[in-house]
Amino acid sequence: MRTLIVYTMVVVYLSTLGPLPKRTAEASMPEPYLIVRSLTVLQNAIAQGVFQSPEAQRDLVSRIGSALLQTKPSVWKDNRKNTRAAIKYVLSGGNPQILKHLLERDLIQEDYLQLAQASLAYGEGRKQAASVLLSKVEPRDLVPSLAGHVALVKALMIGSRQPSKVHALLDDARLLSPGTIVEEAALRRQIEFATSRNEIDAMLSLSSRYLRRFASSRYADGMIGRLADSFARVDYGGDGHREKIMDLLMSTINLNQKRKVLGVVAQNALAYGHLKTIDYAVELYKKLPDDLVSKTDRMKLYEGASLIVSDGFDAGVALIESVDRSRLHKTDRELATAAMQLVNNIRRQPKSSAIASSTKIPESDSEGPFWPEIEEARKVVASGQKLDAKLSALLGSIKP
Numbered sequence: 001m002r003t004l005i006v007y008t009m010v011v012v013y014l015s016t017l018g019p020l021p022k023r024t025a026e027a028s029m030p031e032p033y034l035i036v037r038s039l040t041v042l043q044n045a046i047a048q049g050v051f052q053s054p055e056a057q058r059d060l061v062s063r064i065g066s067a068l069l070q071t072k073p074s075v076w077k078d079n080r081k082n083t084r085a086a087i088k089y090v091l092s093g094g095n096p097q098i099l100k101h102l103l104e105r106d107l108i109q110e111d112y113l114q115l116a117q118a119s120l121a122y123g124e125g126r127k128q129a130a131s132v133l134l135s136k137v138e139p140r141d142l143v144p145s146l147a148g149h150v151a152l153v154k155a156l157m158i159g160s161r162q163p164s165k166v167h168a169l170l171d172d173a174r175l176l177s178p179g180t181i182v183e184e185a186a187l188r189r190q191i192e193f194a195t196s197r198n199e200i201d202a203m204l205s206l207s208s209r210y211l212r213r214f215a216s217s218r219y220a221d222g223m224i225g226r227l228a229d230s231f232a233r234v235d236y237g238g239d240g241h242r243e244k245i246m247d248l249l250m251s252t253i254n255l256n257q258k259r260k261v262l263g264v265v266a267q268n269a270l271a272y273g274h275l276k277t278i279d280y281a282v283e284l285y286k287k288l289p290d291d292l293v294s295k296t297d298r299m300k301l302y303e304g305a306s307l308i309v310s311d312g313f314d315a316g317v318a319l320i321e322s323v324d325r326s327r328l329h330k331t332d333r334e335l336a337t338a339a340m341q342l343v344n345n346i347r348r349q350p351k352s353s354a355i356a357s358s359t360k361i362p363e364s365d366s367e368g369p370f371w372p373e374i375e376e377a378r379k380v381v382a383s384g385q386k387l388d389a390k391l392s393a394l395l396g397s398i399k400p
Contacts, residue, residue: 049216065095096123148177266302
C-alpha cells in the first residue's frame with residue numbers, strides 16, 4: 001500500500017509537468033532517482049498483480065522521459081545516484097534519448113560510462129553493440145538497485161547461444177532483485193527455456209516458484225498458457241511426469257485461470273489429435289464450482305468436436321448443437337461452424353454409421369495422422385502460432 005501511495009504522488013506530480021515553462025519545471029523538479037523510482041514501484045506492482053494497466057505504464061514512462069530531459073546539467077554532474085537512475089530507466093523500457101543527451105554533454109561519470117553506452121545501444125535496438133559492451137560489465141559488481149536489470153538484459157542479449165551462461169545470468173537477476181519485475185521476467189524466461197528443451201523437472205520447479213510469487217502478474221496468463229500447451233503436446237496417460245504440470249497448475253492458480261487453462265488444453269489437444277487429453281480437460285472443467293460451470297459452452301464444443309472424430313458421433317453432434325454460440329469467442333464460433341460442416345459431410349455419406357465409427361484419429365503419433373489436415377493443425381500450434389481461423393479452415397476441409 002505504501003508503495004502505491006508513493007507512486008500515486010509521483011504520477012500526480014508528473015502530470016503537472018507538461019504545460020510548465022522550462023525554468024519553472026527545472027526549479028521544482030525532484031531528483032531524477034526519485035522520479036525513476038516511481039516507475040520501479042509501478043512495474044513491481046504489475047509483477048505482483050496489484051496494478052494491471054499497461055496504458056498507465058506507457059504514460060508514466062513517457063512522462064518520466066520528458067521530465068528527465070528537462071533537468072539541469074548540475075543535477076547530473078558528479079551525481080552517481082542520478083546516473084544509475086537514468087541507466088535503470090532505459091533498461092526498464094524508457095526513452096534512450098536521455099542517455100544520449102547525457103553522453104553528448106559529458107555528464108556521465110567515468111565508472112558508469114561503458115554501462116551507459118551499453119544501455120543506450122540496448123535502448124536503440126543495437127543488439128550487437130549492446131552485447132559487446134555489456135560483456136565487459138559484471139552485474140554483481142554493481143549496486144543492488146541496478147545489478148538485477150543488467151543481469152537480465154545481458155541474458156537477453158546472449159539469447160540461446162550459450163545456454164549455461166544465460167541460465168546463470170537469469171539466476172543472478174532473480175537473486176539480485178527478489179520480488180520485483182526483474183525476478184518475474186527472469187523466471188518467465190527460464191520457464192520458456194526449460195520448456196523449449198523439454199526439461200520437465202526444471203520447468204516444474206521454476207513454474208512452482210513463479211506461481212507462488214507471481215500468479216497474479218499481468219504477464220502470468222501468457223506463461224500459464226504455454227505450460228498448458230506443453231501438457232497438451234502429449235496425450236493424457238502417455239507421460240506421467242508431464243502430467244505433474246497440470247497438477248501444479250490446478251493446485252495453484254485461481255478459478256478464472258483454471259477455466260482459461262482447461263480451455264487452452266482442450267483447444268490445443270484437439271489440434272494435436274489427443275482425444276484423451278480433451279476428455280481429461282473436460283472432466284476437470286466439470287468439477288469447477290457452479291459459478292463457472294455455467295460457462296461450459298466452450299468445453300461442450302471441444303468435447304463434441306473430439307467425439308465426432310472418434311467413436312461418439314451422435315453424442316458429439318448433440319453436444320455441439322446444444323452450444324449457445326453467442327457466448328463463444330470468434331475463433332470458437334468458427335470452430336463450431338467447421339465441426340458442423342464435418343458432421344454434414346459425414347451424414348451425406350451412404351453408410352454414415354460405418355464411416356462415423358471409423359473416423360478415429362490414431363492415438364500413436366508414430367502411426368501418423370489419419371487426416372493431413374489434423375497434422376497441419378498440430379504444426380500450427382507446435383510452431384507457437386495461435387489456433388485462430390486457420391483451424392476453422394482446416395477442420396472444414398476434413399473429408400471422412
